[in-house]
Amino acid sequence: MQEQxxxxxxxxxxxxxxLIVITGAGGFIGGNLALYFRKKGFTCIRAADKKxxxxxxxxxxxxxxxxxxxxxxxxxHRVCEGAVEVYNLAADMGxxxxxxxxxxxxxxxxxxxTHMVEAAYKAGARRYFFSxxxxxxxxxxxxxxxxxxxxxxxxxxxxxxxxxxxxxxxxEMFCQEYWHERGMKTFIARFHNVYGPHGTWDGxxxxxxxxxxxxxxxxxxxxxxxxxxxxxxxxxxxFMYIDDCLKGIDMIMHCxxxxxxxxNLGTSEMVSINKLVSKVEKLAGxxxxxxxxxxxxxxxxxxxxxxxxIKQVLKWEPNTPLDKGxxxxxxxxxxxxxxxxxxxxxxxx
Ligand SMILES: NC(=O)c1ccc[n+]([C@@H]2O[C@H](COP(=O)([O-])OP(=O)(O)OC[C@H]3O[C@@H](n4cnc5c(N)ncnc54)[C@H](O)[C@@H]3O)[C@@H](O)[C@H]2O)c1
Numbered sequence: 001m002q003e004q005x006x007x008x009x010x011x012x013x014x015x016x017x018x019l020i021v022i023t024g025a026g027g028f029i030g031g032n033l034a035l036y037f038r039k040k041g042f043t044c045i046r047a048a049d050k051k052x053x054x055x056x057x058x059x060x061x062x063x064x065x066x067x068x069x070x071x072x073x074x075x076x077h078r079v080c081e082g083a084v085e086v087y088n089l090a091a092d093m094g095x096x097x098x099x100x101x102x103x104x105x106x107x108x109x110x111x112x113x114t115h116m117v118e119a120a121y122k123a124g125a126r127r128y129f130f131s132x133x134x135x136x137x138x139x140x141x142x143x144x145x146x147x148x149x150x151x152x153x154x155x156x157x158x159x160x161x162x163x164x165x166x167x168x169x170x171x172e173m174f175c176q177e178y179w180h181e182r183g184m185k186t187f188i189a190r191f192h193n194v195y196g197p198h199g200t201w202d203g204x205x206x207x208x209x210x211x212x213x214x215x216x217x218x219x220x221x222x223x224x225x226x227x228x229x230x231x232x233x234x235x236x237x238x239f240m241y242i243d244d245c246l247k248g249i250d251m252i253m254h255c256x257x258x259x260x261x262x263x264n265l266g267t268s269e270m271v272s273i274n275k276l277v278s279k280v281e282k283l284a285g286x287x288x289x290x291x292x293x294x295x296x297x298x299x300x301x302x303x304x305x306x307x308x309x310i311k312q313v314l315k316w317e318p319n320t321p322l323d324k325g326x327x328x329x330x331x332x333x334x335x336x337x338x339x340x341x342x343x344x345x346x347x348x349x
Contacts, residue, residue, distance in 0.1 A: 006180065006183060008256050014084065014085065014254075017042075017043050017044050018042075018044060018084035018085070019044045019045075019046060019083050019084050019085075020037055020042055020044065020045045020083070020084065020086075020087070021046045021048070021079055021085070021086045021087065022037075022046070022047050022048070022087045022089060023047075023048045023049070023070050023079065023087070023088050023089060023090035023112070024048075024049060024088070024090030024091065025047030025049050025056070025089070026047075026049030026050075026051040026053075026055060026056035026067075027049065027057060027089065027090075027200075028198060028200060028242070029089050029131065029191075029194060029242070029246075030087070030089035030090070031056060031058035031060070031198055032058065032196070032198055032242050032246055033089065033249060034060045034063050035058060038062055045060070045062070045063045045064065046064045046083070047063050047064065047065050048068050048075075048090070049090065050067065050068065050070070050071075050090070053065060054345075056347065057198045057347045058198050066079060070088075070090050070112050070115065071108065071112050071115065073115040073118075073119070076116050076118070077119045077122065077123070079116075079119065080119040080120050080122070080123040080125060082123065083123050083125045084125060084127075085126060085128075085129070085253065086116065086125045086127070086128045087129040088112065088113060088116045088117070088128070088129060090109075090112050091109040091112060092105040092109050093205070094200065094204065094205025094207070095206055095208065095211065096207075096298060096299040097204055097230075097296075098205045099135070099163060099164040101297065102163075103162055103163025103164070106164035107163050107166070107167050109167050110170060113130060113171035113174055113175070114174060117174055117178050117186070121178055121182060121184045125184065127185045127186075127253055127254075128178070128184055128185070129188075129189070129252070130172065130175045130186065130187070130189075131191060131249075132169075132189060132190045132191070132262060133165065133168045134191065134192040134266065134305065135165035135168060136155050136161075136168040137154050137155050137160065137190075137303075138154055138156070138157065138160070139161060139300055141154055142300035142302055143301050143302075144302055145235060145236045145302040146236070146302060147303060147304060148306075149268055149270075149306035150303065150304065150305065150306055151306040152190070152261075152262055152263060152306075152309055155169060161300075168190075172188050175188050176260040179259055185256070185259050185260075186259065186260050187253045187255075187259065187260075188261070188262040188263070189248065189252050189263055189264075190262055190263065190264050190265065190266075191245065191265050191266060192237075192265070192266025192267070192303070192304075192305045193207060193237055193238065193239045193240060194239075194245045195242065195325065195326075195329055196243070196245075196325060196329050196332075197242070197328060197329060199242070199329075201213065201214050201333045202214055208273060208276060209239055209276065209326060212227075212229075212273075212276055212277055212280050213330045213333045214337065215227050215228070216277075216280045216288065216330075217284070217330075217333060217334050217337050218337075219286070219288055221341075225287075225289055226288060226289045226290075226291060227288040227289070227290055228290075229273060229277060229291070229292050229293070230273075230292075230296035230298050231292065231294065231296060232294060233272060233273045233274035233290070233292055234272055234274065235273050235298055236272050236273075236301075236302040236303065237271065237302075237304070238266050238269055238270050238271070238303070238304050238305050239269075239271070239276075239322055240265070240266045240318045241267075241318070241320035241322075241324070241325030243320060244318030244320050245265060245318070247316075247318075248265040248310075248318060251314050251316065252314070255313060257313055258313060263309055263310055264306060264309065264310060265310070266304075266305030266318060267305060267320075268306070268317070269321070274290075276322075277290065279323060279326055280326065280330060283326060283327055283330045284330070
């Protein structure tokens with residue numbers, strides 16, 4: 001059945017004291033998003049995460065922090081009470097090492113979005129943001145390192161990444177129906193690998209840029225000139241710097257043309273993992289002997305973001321050069337590594 005087309009009514013511009021709710025705020029993107037809105041002058045921000053506060057990567061002054069599990073429906077109502085905008089960034093996730101190994105955990109994040117979108121709707125929130133992923137795309141289209149970049153229509157016919165990708169696809173559909181059937185404005189961004197300071201860099205959930213920075217720092221520290229790379233190093237990806245991600249979330253959430261419409265949020269600067277290692281080596285001023293673990297989790301062979309749609313709608317695309325973002329990230333991870341070595345407590349992000 002064709003869904004009925006809704007008339008988009010213009011809503012009031014967001015006021016600086018309107019309540020913004022961010023879930024997953026103890027993690028990488030959610031924490032940075034709370035900081036972003038705080039810096040923009042918003043005074044009423046509520047952040048929620050299931051981790052105890054001392055494990056949050058960022059605690060932003062002036063933000064109300066709640067340690068609550070939002071896979072629980074009652075907690076979602078508490079978190080969304082009075083919200084004008086809701087940003088749901090909570091999910092059990094990590095790099096390939098995590099999402100290939102813990103598919104059940106990833107699938108169970110369906111509870112988070114299911115309850116959060118309902119609670120946001122019941123609370124009368126004006127806008128709801130869902131952080132989807134490039135893992136929602138059909139994996140059959142990603143079998144070659146020289147892939148064609150993925151455009152939004154490539155999610156269907158569906159053959160998403162097992163576990164994590166299917167959860168994202170299903171949660172996207174929830175968001176779309178809350179608009180079509182119930183009239184809440186929902187927004188869906190498919191992130192392509194995000195990296196930067198205050199992200200996970202050790203412990204098993206880290207993604208390639210952070211993992212490679214850490215391995216290079218470790219090699220230097222231990223004076224062991226070797227590095228082990230997952231896969232054959234020819235896999236390709238694009239990596240988006242956190243500042244672009246935050247700006248993109250803000251722009252997407254406030255663009256009525258994008259209601260209930262999944263959109264890529266990533267860069268189109270595709271690199272192989274080998275090239276990524278070379279970039280980090282250059283930053284560190286070292287050349288390491290590479291070994292390849294062909295049995296390690298490596299994900300699809302190639303993936304890149306087709307940015308035609310975002311450029312058309314927002315007249316913008318993520319544009320921080322990888323070299324620039326990596327330099328900042330490397331420096332930050334090095335500082336964390338040294339702090340930990342001195343016995344200080346650091347979040348693994
Ligand atoms: N980082 C990336 O490259 C990337 C790529 C694609 C999509 N995403 C999506 O963006 C969002 C944020 O990712 P991130 O990189 O910040 O991950 P992250 O792991 O750093 O942060 C996620 C946070 O969600 C919290 N969380 C998980 N389940 C929860 C629950 N039931 N209740 C409350 N909190 C819960 C975790 O404790 C964690 O702090 C996720 O939805 C993720 O799937 C991220």
